[in-house]
Amino acid sequence: MIDTKERILDAAERLIADHGIDATSLRTITTQAKVNLAAVNYHFQSKDELVHAVYSRRLRPINEARLAYLDQLEKQHGKQPVPIEKILDAFYDPVMAEIARAPSITRVVGRIYMDPHPSVDRIFTEEIAPVAARFNHALCRTLPHLKRPEVFWRMYLSVGLLAHAMGSARNMMNVSGGLCDGNDAQEMLAQIKAFAKAGFSAPGRQEKS
Amino acid sequence: MIDTKERILDAAERLIADHGIDATSLRTITTQAKVNLAAVNYHFQSKDELVHAVYSRRLRPINEARLAYLDQLEKQHGKQPVPIEKILDAFYDPVMAEIARAPSITRVVGRIYMDPHPSVDRIFTEEIAPVAARFNHALCRTLPHLKRPEVFWRMYLSVGLLAHAMGSARNMMNVSGGLCDGNDAQEMLAQIKAFAKAGFSAPGRQEKS
């Protein structure tokens, strides 16, 4: 039998993935995890802290892997800027690895940008913002002909590709009439990478003089 | 003094934009709208119906304008496929017009793809799926060298650009360190269009033989 704490996290992750944070009560979590209601407040202090732990458990390894990947790339290329497609690999591939480990994170993580929940906002500044800054810096070196706001916009939109595909994967089969499978993570990442690479390579709206 | 029904819709829209559906209670809505609690159940039958009305009010004009725009383009080009950037205009520009009328729809509409709420699912099949099918058809004519799933994937990702930018606009200023303003709808659409056009123009991963 696994740890109580981990069983709570697993159940919460599944339920938040399917119904969102607010629609997931501690009671449904503890019922599904087959633990006592009070165990949540013992192991985590509050629901907000539990939600934070759910996100943090998945996002931390992803973001650590991203930064390590990018560091390695920059070491390889020395003073040369890292090619755009390699930066995209560093950003997207670690997500793939984590999805393989826990498929339900697609819907949990995908929704993080949209959910105006307080416990999510914390994750945003703690885990996401520093990684964004690091990648933005690398991108600016690779795309020196673009103005800085334009680079940031494109990075932001690239995140949107991933967030959207992950967050609304469940709709793809229906809307596409069976043409595309949103749960095929391999295909999803390939499509996203191709799209993002082209997006970054577009001519600047206002090229630097 | 405006209509009671409309005041409820306005308040609900603002609150859902800021806090999401589940975190918005009928009581906060009626308080902010300065109407009686029971008025909601009189004018709408339930909270779900109210939520549906909130979304439908904004999405219907947007999608009608999109279809009309696309019809007009196809008439103009006769048997020739419509160029990709014009299809993108037809898809993105009507949103711009609606944002100008009601800025809070950025956050409301942006989140529609992520929110696993039942009353949202209805909107999805009723208002969004038919428009997706129509645009997908036009895109397949314009991009005959791409396999059909690939066209659909790219359309889906183009929607993601818009959804993400609209849904998490509030974060942009912070994360970019003041570099980009997510509430500048004009700039947002320009960046999205440039990115999407490049994405669609990328070489196919599996070109048709």
Added chain:
DNA sequence: GTCTATAACCTGATAGAC
């Protein structure tokens, strides 16, 4: 660490007076 019991409160919906 795990349980029961309960406090204190908020929720959507409705019946019935005006």
Added chain:
DNA sequence: GTCTATCAGGTTATAGAC
């Protein structure tokens, strides 16, 4: 159409026994 009052049920969080 608009109000008050209320119902029946849900919520998080905690105190205290084991």
